Amino acid sequence: MSLQDQYRSKRITAREAARMVKSGDWIEYGFCLAAPRAFDAALAERCDDLTDVHIRAGVSVYPSLAFESDPTGERFTWNSWHFSGLDRRYASQGSAFYIPMRFRELPRYVLENQPTDVFVTQAAPMDRYGFFNFGVSNSHHYGLIARAKKIIIEVNEHFPRVHGGHGHGIHIDQVDHIIEGDNLPLAELPPASVSDVDKAIATQVLAKMHDGDCVQLGIGGMPNALGRMIAESDLKDLGGHTEMIADSFVDMFQAGRMNGLRKAIDRGRIAFTFALGTKRLYDFLDENPFVASYPVDYTNATEVAGSIDNLVTINNAVEVDLFGQVCAESSGTRQISGTGGQLDFVIAAYRSKGGRSFICLSSTYRDKAGNIKSRILPTITPGGIITDTRATTMYVVTEYGMFNCKGQSTWQRAEGLIGIAHPQFREELISKAEAMGIWRRSNKR
Template identity: 35%
Template sequence: MKKQIKYVSAAEAVRVIKSGDHVHLSSVASAPQCLIQAMCDRGRNHELKDVHIHHLHTEGPAPYADPEFEGVFQLDSFFVGGNVRKVTQSGYADYIPVFLSETQKLYRSGVLPCNVAMIQVSEPDAHGYVSLGTSVDATLAAVECAEHVIAVINKYVPRSFGDAFIHVDDIDIFVQDDKPLEEAHFSVPNEIETAIGKNCAALIEDGACLQMGIGAIPNAVLAQLGNHKDLGIHTEMFADGVLPLVESGVINGRNKAIDKGKMVSTFLMGSQKVYDFIDNNPGVAMMDVGYTNDPFIIAKNPKVTAINSALQVDLTGQICADSLGTKFYSGVGGQIDFIYGASRSEGGKAILAMPSVTNKGVSKIASTLTLGAGVVTTRAHAHWFVTEYGAVNLYGKSLQERARLIISVAHPDHQEELDKAAFERYGAHHTYIKATTQTK
């Protein structure tokens, strides 16, 4: 029997927030914009101070991070999305370095308090359950631990399965706001991204279980998989690029050892087509991030192939993927979770991919990482490294061998200078690079 829900306005709902509280926002498309605006209105009226905001990547406006709210709201995010990148780089917001798999643990262990969880959910079903839709990730843990749970009931939130269901009895305050979810659209891969996609696709075997990070390169890889067979998905997120492969039968999960036949994810980021795809779809399991990103669970599937992006790599194989110098770009995310899991999967492959140069022609392969760069993937974790010039396997290679291999997939205009740097550091000559390059 359905519980009779009493709705209040967003302005009334956020009255439970007190100065000094820690507030969690559901992620990506599910960021509850009406509650965010109401909370910021209270901030502008000088009713709050020292409120800490936590979330993963979110789509849409993030006004609480604006400089006008200095001393009122402090954003300490678990992942830095494009909407808060500039303010984070400027010092008006901050970042908590944490593996994506452990974001839920911050709440469940009590390391971070959660006074208020502000979430967006589907309409309740006949049994009183709502779905977290596109954002389970650390949001489920926040709901479990929060003193107050405020939920926006929105008819546009898809009814997803897996760990996404919570009962209305676990929600304290209800707001209704039927607005379409924020969409994320990705550009068509350019020539370099397409070349990287082809090089990565050549490493993916039939029956592989895929994890793809966020961005143009993962989409470029997916675009090259039309002739593959029996692929599976176990990932932290997916977007529109998987849909054609599901429709054609390329992605079917038949070779998975766990969650066989199901696509497993913890949050979504894409167009309305993606949200429609997961709605009432038992073939998609939206799971707690402690499950999706647990390396030991990941490794239970055979041929796990994890493809992630990077900002910079040095000649030893250290991978920078979150910050360069004083510029902060994203976060640790799920990269290490899946690299560690894929490397322990039977027949698995851990792949880091990036263009060899920046848009300004600066080499992204460096003799040493930029001062202040964040090492997300250590040289001990690095296996396959891919650019538009090829793919090399660094696993089991000495420092000199790694330097030769990495230089072999650098932009030709930069190979000589990198070779000189390698020789000065290791005595590693460029002259026999081709003989040691591995492409599969």
């Protein structure tokens, strides 16, 4: 049978695909931008026919019509590997839940721990060799392909074809059904606005960077600011090895700052596992030999990323305590985002020869009542999740300075972290440090 004959024999409508779902099934949507659109809409139409259907997704960018068709949560339960703003909204309704994970381990979770009845993901149209390219999302898809009882591809002509790496596509022989989707444009996440605080923090990090460094950037205003500043700097021969690729990498490449020529692995290429940005980024990824899509257990493996000399990782935090513990994913018990790959890259950077890890946060924020609160705290807010343990934290950076926690005792950490807190809160923090027994009498005030 020819490839086209196979394609025709496996082609079904979204409604036909949704009719295959049974009560009690576990459905996995493609990660982030790869989540299905036509299938989800068809599943919503079946709301009254189903009960106890579990949907797993991650970094949701498209509203789920299926989930939103069931406001009571009796039909569909939403489970997310990493919260976006949309996932937070769903969680506030009471029937959406976070799945704790270390991102590099996710393929193993779906291979060993989580049943999957249906895996449905968007992909680029089949090529002449019979492959569907996952484009903007590789993540843990190979594990789902190995484990899922049914594999459904929803074709989207807007998906870029992205080089690998590996795990960046699936052959028609492994596909059970094909939906010719609605070909909707990919969701876009414009670069975050950059504040004066972001610029102040990014300036300090930039001063610690050198020619030939390999860069990982998290999401947010500060990493975006740093990417722009690197593009405008005189740094050269930078590499890229990251979890999420964003528009800032396009800036660095097009400015001639990033060529990857000094990397020990994936030389001359940016390795990444998923993308989220603007159409400019998606166009940049299309058929570009400079980028390489890999599963997350490659990009985020500490032994892989850590084998790259001079790995520089830059990530955000919600709060840091005087022991050097980092909470980057919750506000008390309220889940904001997720562990993701932050811990992976914090560890990898220190494993790297010449590597540096930066946890960046503004010194303060305003609460709902407009009161100024410190992000440097005596201890993490009760219920807050420790994303990076105190033993793994390296540089912590605010607009007031930078402190390297590595090798520092508890009193040195207290002194150093108070020194980069907002001046308004330093005396209070000293008092709390004294009460906790981590302040030397000879310490500076």
